[in-house]
Amino acid sequence: MKQLLDLCVVACDHLNERNVLLRLTSTCAPLPHCRPGQFVQVKVDGSATTFLRRPISIHFIDTEKNELWLLVQLVGEGTHALARLQPGDSLNVLMPLGNGFSPVQKPGEQVLLIGGGVGIAPLLEYGKYLKNNGAVPTFLLGARSGCDLLQLPLFEKYGPVYVTTEDGSQGEKGFVTQHSILQRNSFDRISVCGPKPMMMAVARYARQSNLPCEVSLENMMACGLGACLCCVEKTVRGNVCVCTEGPVFNIEELTWQI
């Protein structure tokens, strides 16, 4: 069930120049149950130019500490305002929203999770879920440079982590679709989140390899509830809202030219 909550900032850690990790908690009740791949809409106060809520994927849920983690890339005024939050501040959050990634299909299922840039965010929670439910996640994370790779030790808790960087400063040089793991290992399916060109490249690889593949989209949205019809994506069923029928789609549902 969707809830509108005033969450309390536990910490706002600057992971590097362009990314912060926001840890939020609910002081009065347990956080609502969330599925991996779902997202939240946060309200950014204090500026006429940050009028709408900002959709942010759920990075991690720490059930023991009752914490919601959001990985925020500093892009515009809204995300910069979020990065200025201090412990003890309040943040209004609408959650959980969207469909989320696929559940485990069979015991021992080998799932490759591919992330690029801040698109790695929802894969941590998904990796945790897969490992805790009898599947075997492997992470393939891409970035421009080694200093852009975030949260690697956390990912390593749930499965092997492979890395590509465009400048070759860490892991294999190049794009995620060029990583040797794709040749060496066999996977049952792929889930991917990142910049659209990267997701399209992975989708192309998946289709050529006959692998089921789901992508997590981040179309611009207003309400997050399926009311405004702004965030639509073309699918084989016509235009659908990314906020309610996504953000996760099987690539066979989409009309991407791949």
Add this chain to the structure above:
Amino acid sequence: MANLNVNIAGLQLRNPVLTASGTFGYGVEYADLINLADLGGIIVKGTTLHPREGNDYPRMAETPSGMLNCVGLQNKGVEYFCQHIYPEIKDLPTQVIVNVSGSSIEDYAECAAHIDALDNIPAIELNISCPNVRQGGMAFGVTTEGASAVVKAVREVYHKTLIVKLSPNVTSISDIALAVEDAGADAVSLINTLMGMAIDIEHRRPKLSIQTGGLSGPAVRPVAVRCVWQVARAVHIPVIGLGGIMTAEDAIEFFMAGASAIEVGTANFIDPTASVRIAQGINQWLDRHGCRSLDEIIGCIA
């Protein structure tokens, strides 16, 4: 506690707060977050005779204190609405009003006739003011002749409360309001969005897929208040005010300008509980000022 009951030409509302078409889905999208029984009514998404896919993405751009949209009336058509959506919403604990749109006079009338047959829909809001559809909506709403012709055709086939939603993108909104009153409208609602545009300067292209869109949010509120004030002075039918209402105080402005009820639109996107919060706030404001009913302030600005 003040009396918040409102009667709009036979349409009974328990309070003067409606949710604006296209900002509240079919109501059920918000049912987790608010009690729909706390609303005067909901105006559901624009419905057309035939299904419409709407415009391409991107359909939205955030602007200072507002947003542009060019959704383009995406909906599954009136037959789908009657068969599949109406059964889901007909027993909601509030008044359900359907926003009707079209691209020809015949389409409007046929669509309205379908809705007329639905027992639990006590009113329609005729959208002659959508800026996002070529040869649609707004083409009729920007001339007195066009507006009059659509309303007359719908009036012949529609027998319940007929609200006509007006465009602010005209030289004289009062003239259009008088024309639709004369053609048989029971009430008018205003304003629909103001036509606007935003440009992505880095890529040198419009931010919206069809270049222009409709501006909503508090950025348009002073324009809306002015339009409501002008129209309320000109016509004898009830006026429903909308345009950037975020708080109860904003709503009070519209009542003072002459509105008998208001619609909450874009605010639903930022605060899904806005409509209910505004209804409660209106009540508190009236109590605080010793008013026993809304009638004491409606149109108090001469």
